[in-house]
Amino acid sequence: MNDVARTAGVSLKTVSRVVNGEPSVTPDLAARVRAAVESLDYRPHLGASMLRRNDRRTRMIGVLLEDVANPFSGALHRAIEDAARDRGVHVLTGSLDEDEQRERDLARAFRQRQTDGLIVAPAGSDQSYLSRFTGTPIVFVDRPPSGFGADTVVSTNVAGAAGAVRHLVAHGHRRIAFLGDYQRRATARERFRGYLQALGHRPGPVVHDVRGEVAAERATLALLRRADAPTALFTGQNLITIGAVRALQRIGLHQSIALVGFDDFPLADLLDPPVTVVAQHPARMGRAAADALFERIDGHNGPPREIRVATTLIPRGSGEIRIAPAR
Amino acid sequence: MNDVARTAGVSLKTVSRVVNGEPSVTPDLAARVRAAVESLDYRPHLGASMLRRNDRRTRMIGVLLEDVANPFSGALHRAIEDAARDRGVHVLTGSLDEDEQRERDLARAFRQRQTDGLIVAPAGSDQSYLSRFTGTPIVFVDRPPSGFGADTVVSTNVAGAAGAVRHLVAHGHRRIAFLGDYQRRATARERFRGYLQALGHRPGPVVHDVRGEVAAERATLALLRRADAPTALFTGQNLITIGAVRALQRIGLHQSIALVGFDDFPLADLLDPPVTVVAQHPARMGRAAADALFERIDGHNGPPREIRVATTLIPRGSGEIRIAPAR
């Protein structure tokens, strides 16, 4: 800035004024300064600027997701980015991969960088460490936190799951199996709750803690070999649904066993049969989370809110297979 | 820091020493300081620290992608994040949506934030504005820049496309259609070049500037209605492939018209028939781009490099449909 001032033949402060667009500079001086800035490729030192201004805002938020490479996280991320863009805010991201330690490390690191706020899809089962993060607003998305209260945006897991199972019941099914993710995940528990709710006291076979496509395929095959094999499947998560589809295709039952999956996935409509799902709306969730966060950043100070984003049942074929008349 | 010093009964500088882990502090003093830091929730002001240290490193890089919500960008992003994590560097991301203006704006904004480097999947057709970005290393990924030279990581588009088309030829096809993305995109041009290369002087019907699934479906239907309808399709991009699959299924030709798509996509193996593709390797590309960037950040100063990541032909079924004996 000194160099610019010297080149333009003005004082340091005048350069500062021009750079910050303050009005009280005569046009020709301003032009000279701008030319000098240009020719010297001067760029202000943000650190110094923030220091002097005592500006606590970095106009940057941190977002902790399960894995930026998976479609659900990607959609969340994109929606958050769009909301941030509207406010001239940039986004730092990190993938947690279900790793509790990484969640804590990244949260700390982002806070250290003075991000104005944090949006977290928690990986760990305990977020109480966040209670020391005073002054940094936090919003949770996709999964509720535990041990710490803050705004939370989640799908209507119970209602969505119950709706899916009722849909199967409406098509004549009585033995409806549940295949779910790790029970330590709150979403898995909620979806199971919805399943139970819809079936009352007569649930079908249940498999918990299924993790990943391959495990899901195996679990599905095992289920269908049982004497009391179900006539319909309700799968509690993306990859489980896909694993189930693979299993059904493999043993040629894809046209006779009904299937509804929780969470939509690309090309579900191109499979044979097209897969009926309870779609979540990650874009809406991301937008809602970002809106809530920015409200907090702007000083809103109420008690923690829970924002539920409704799911949508999308009938595509696999969920409308009626129970086989005889068996 | 002053408060901490007072609380611990030491001088400012000693606190600084403890915070920065300098060895020359007696253990009990250090303990007192740490306790004070804890109780006051003191966190150093990064801006001030950078200012004094004259540290130009923010340990932050910027990544400009087409759209963080699409799987290809997501995989790139993830690989870059992992490479960055190994070095304790964080990642700022932005989605460009093919918008030239946004590319320039975000590049400038990230540079303004003093990111240590930039990885760009260019949206615009001219990157010459970057030549003014002295001091900020830049690496391009997925698409080569124009008007500006820097390290670039791209797929072997020509060879990959040629291989795909030769694969179809090997299965007896002679009238092989090409459906490609906007020609202004370098990748589209290269893939077309590969197609021509494989077919010599007898190319089949060609449709350029197909954008998106719906347009691709329409274009495919139109192609197949022609008198000289092709017996095989080569599609130059993800969404075009999917559109083509839809079209083929719709008119019931999915078992008789061969198809090879450029770029893999999730569930391609679950479709009917499973779709043969030329897979790109976004994870490798992201890793290579990040490695190149960090080399530059660490001072490497050679001429711009072009890093080509080989594609892989994955035969799954749709590309192995032989030409119908009579027609």
Next chain:
DNA sequence: CTACTCCAAGACAACGTTGTCTCTCGATGT
């Protein structure tokens, strides 16, 4: 017992900005 060495801890300045105060100079009104 003195003189020297060494090391922990403190004092001070400086990093690049900007808020605030002050100064200068030209314009205006009487």
Next chain:
DNA sequence: ACATCGAGAGACAACGTTGTCTTGGAGTAG
């Protein structure tokens, strides 16, 4: 012609930290 006013421009200090130099006191050798 003189007093008053206002606006544009500069001088100066301060933001929170750390590099460098200085100080003080304990330890050690002669």
